[in-house]
Amino acid sequence: MIDDDGARLRELGPQVLGVLVRRGADFASAEDAVQEALLEAVRRWPAEPPDNPRAWLVTVAWRKYTDAVRSEAARARREEREYAAPAPGPAQQADDTLLLLFLAAHPALTPASAVALTLRAVAGLTTAQIARAYLVPEATMAQRISRAKATLRGKRLNEPGDLGTVLKVLYLIFNEGYDGQVDLAAEAIRLTRQAAAASEEPEVAGLLALMLIHHARRATRHTDSGDLIPLAQQDRSAWDTTLIAEGVQVLQHALARDRLGEYQAQAAIAALHADARSAEETDWPQILQWYDELSALTDSPVVALNRAVAVGQVDGPLAGLRAAEAVPPDVPRHAAVRAYLHERAGNTGQARALYAEAADVATSIPERDHLTRQGARMQP
Known part of the structure; x- marks a missing residue:
């Protein structure tokens, strides 16, 4: 039932966390309860695999949360009021992802703490994986995550939140790249895809387009020995044209909404670079026009x-x-x-x-x- 790398639990953890948050649990307490449920799953599933793993985790995590909140009477009243579990589905899962992103990117957190908490709670990475990706001791990362959760304890998302902060956190994760085991760029794209599926805001699509186009050049940015290769000298025939085409399509849909933002402008510049068959054919006048647009949007x-x-x-x-x-x-x-x-x-x-x-x-x-x-x- 459980893969050696825990991929199934990693996929289910954020989904279960989203259910608990929607039922009224505060983010930090819900995340604690989900982690306890995941540990119990590791112990019990090999011998007693559940028919519905997600429902099993929701039930166990919710029980652990309510047990930790107040008395048995308070727990009973809370369950009676909030326990109706919504039917699982792609749209609800996408909504949960956006909700969790808003919580993990809370303005009370530092950027580093918001990134760590997002990777733990929303991407489902373990503390050890996040620590290895950021080249810090596991104990250091555990403290960072604990402090972030302590900051958020008792807070609930009762308003839309700051989408700009969410996008900055996702872009920070993307720019960290990867360490060979945990591909943070791929994680950022995966999370941004889910955010784009749950939001009509064109800047979310703009960020996704920017990530896709940049990611298409990933294999050509360094030599086999790790030396940096400038954009003008990269082997353009090795760029991932499928990712570029997807990024351009996503960008076009975003621009059609006529609410230009800085990520859309950055993606347009990246698309012009990707469209040139050689460095000499780059449309620099149009790139300069987009930089003028970008300069008007940000200082x-x-x-x-x-x-x-x-x-x-x-x-x-x-x-x-x-x-x-x-x-x-x-x-x-x-x-x-x-x-x-x-x-x-x-x-x-x-x-x-x-x-x-x-x-x-x-x-x-x-x-x-x-x-x-x-x-x-x-x-x-």
């Missing part, structure tokens, strides 16, 4: 820096450098962008110094090594 300095690259492609590297000068110098990759633009302008000495500066502040070893190699090309 992000990261967006302004990326726009400077597009300006450099359309109006020349000197114009790009002028645009970059308006961006605060402490923005990540600021030195790398200026190094690239100076190289295109023929200023090899400045480019070399800036590549070295960028390598010193790189946030990953592959990025540092790539920038070091770029600077080495500038040696006289």
Whole structure:
């Protein structure tokens, strides 16, 4: 009944948690009860497999929750009022997923805590799996999750919540990538698919489209030895065209709703890059137009820096450098962008110094090594 990797329990856990939350349980107490029910399933199912695993888990988890709340009389009154279990189905499950995402991405939590709680409660990952994905000790991750649950204890979702926070958490998870065992990018796409199925908000679809198009290039971003491959040098024939086509279709449906948001604009830029058969064929004027749209939606300095690259492609590297000068110098990759633009302008000495500066502040070893190699090309 139970696979060795616990995949069935991982799939059922968030579903059961959603049922308890809809019945009125607060998020933290419900999550505790579900974890206890999952442990009981591990002990009992090999010898006594249930006919309906989901119903079994709901019953056990709800019993553990009500046992932990108050007296037997209070439990009986609560069950009489709230115990009618809704029929399972894809739509309800999708609604539960969106509900849980709102709870796990509560504004009272730090981004790191919200990400950890989302992976635990909504994605169904174990604490050990999340810790390995983030390269921290399991005890550290367990403390992070415990603090997050303590913050949410007693809180209930009685209003729509902040969708923007939910989307930021999902995108944070996506950008963490994967460690070979737990593919966080795939988890983020799976959760965003479910959120998109439960929401008419075009920004949810925009984020899904952005993830799909970026994920289509995943196999070409690094060499076999782990070296970073810039977008212009990636093997475009190895991009996943099925994912790109799906992402573009999702984006088109989102844009048709005529409520433009920053994730839709980012996805449009990614789609234009994906549409070019070679780096030389990239439609930079249209990309710059989308960056102008994106800049009107957000005052992000990261967006302004990326726009400077597009300006450099359309109006020349000197114009790009002028645009970059308006961006605060402490923005990540600021030195790398200026190094690239100076190289295109023929200023090899400045480019070399800036590549070295960028390598010193790189946030990953592959990025540092790539920038070091770029600077080495500038040696006289």
